[in-house]
Amino acid sequence: MLATTLVPRTADLFDQGLESRTGSALLRFGAARQRPAGRTGWTGDGAAAWLDDARGHVWSVGEPEAAAGLVLRAALGLPDRVREFTGPRGTETLVGRHLPVTGIVEWIFRWTMDEPPVQRGEDRVVALDESHHDELLAFLNAHSPAHSTGPGAEGVSLWAGIRDADGRLVACGALSSLRDSGAPLMASVATDAALRGQGLGAALTSWLTRYAVRRHGFCTLWQLTDNTPAERLYDRLGYRNEDPCVSGRIAS
Numbered sequence: 323m324l325a326t327t328l329v330p331r332t333a334d335l336f337d338q339g340l341e342s343r344t345g346s347a348l349l350r351f352g353a354a355r356q357r358p359a360g361r362t363g364w365t366g367d368g369a370a371a372w373l374d375d376a377r378g379h380v381w382s383v384g385e386p387e388a389a390a391g392l393v394l395r396a397a398l399g400l401p402d403r404v405r406e407f408t409g410p411r412g413t414e415t416l417v418g419r420h421l422p423v424t425g426i427v428e429w430i431f432r433w434t435m436d437e438p439p440v441q442r443g444e445d446r447v448v449a450l451d452e453s454h455h456d457e458l459l460a461f462l463n464a465h466s467p468a469h470s471t472g473p474g475a476e477g478v479s480l481w482a483g484i485r486d487a488d489g490r491l492v493a494c495g496a497l498s499s500l501r502d503s504g505a506p507l508m509a510s511v512a513t514d515a516a517l518r519g520q521g522l523g524a525a526l527t528s529w530l531t532r533y534a535v536r537r538h539g540f541c542t543l544w545q546l547t548d549n550t551p552a553e554r555l556y557d558r559l560g561y562r563n564e565d566p567c568v569s570g571r572i573a574s
Contacts, residue, residue, distance in 0.1 A: 340370055340384055344564045345410055347433050349383045351505040351542055361502070362400075364392045371396060371409075374501055378405035381502075382413065390416035397421060397572050404572060411566040422573035428547040431565040435540040437532050438559035443484065443525035444532075450481040450494070458483070461491050466512035470544075471498050479506075482530060484522055493522040495530050500542065506534040508543040524555055531559060 340346045349370060363372040369384030371392035380396045382389035389409040394417060397404040406425075407417065414426050450458065455473035458481060462469045471478060477499040484493040495511035508530050513522045534541035543561065545552055557563065 346383045347565045348381060348431055351433060352381060352500050352502045364395055366392050375403060378403055380404055380407040382409040386410045386412035386416060389413050393417050394420055406571045408567055408569045411568050414568045414570045423570040424573050425571040427569045429567045430545045430547060430563055431567050432545055432556055432561040432563055433540055433542040434561045436560050437535050438528045441524045441528040442521055444529045446484045447482050447526055447529040450483050457491055458494055461494055462510060462512055465515050469510040469512060471496050471509035482526060484526060492517055493526045495526045497530055497534055506538045506541050508541060527555060528559055
């Protein structure tokens with residue numbers, strides 16, 4: 323395996339044609355658009371990796387063996403800076419042969435460039451502003467305590483919600499952004515626990531997707547692999563499912 327610790331230009335990540343391969347949407351959307359100057363990165367035979375220094379997180383795409391090699395090179399070369407990683411499924415096992423890996427989570431990175439079919443209830447979705455942050459936080463804490471993004475979080479460009487006839491918030495969601503590129507990332511979509519199964523989440527997800535596609539040309543999201551209802555919804559809305567990923571922490 324060939325690799326380098328030199329900081330690559332954006333174009334260097336595309337020398338192997340990775341941008342056109344299945345499983346490389348993280349590269350296309352996460353690294354290729356407005357790549358920050360000075361970002362540490364590595365390229366290898368069939369893989370590319372780059373470091374989110376603020377989080378100590380190495381992102382990698384490509385063949386699992388090559389991606390794992392780059393994650394190991396990063397972790398061993400920068401032990402005080404690399405604490406966690408994301409890569410193609412299988413990376414965790416290969417890295418774990420050499421370093422202790424904990425907190426393994428399997429994801430799918432999904433995206434669409436097309437407006438979804440209109441869902442029933444989309445006309446009820448409204449944009450929310452800073453004056454609604456306390457209401458949003460209370461709602462998320464009650465109905466989605468493990469939400470990934472909260473009101474006021476860095477990178478969030480929009481919050482949206484659905485209200486019932488009494489004006490009570492019954493669903494919400496956000497458009498955030500991928501740290502490397504600013505690409506639109508849907509986050510923290512939640513519905514009232516007592517009203518699930520009524521299409522509120524579908525309406526909100528479709529509305530946010532349409533908003534992102536019209537303004538940015540695409541929308542991305544992360545899906546946990548064991549979330550079957552979400553998988554069915556994203557399939558129905560046209561989100562591509564080609565990037566099975568895994569994340570893990572490298573124990574000290």
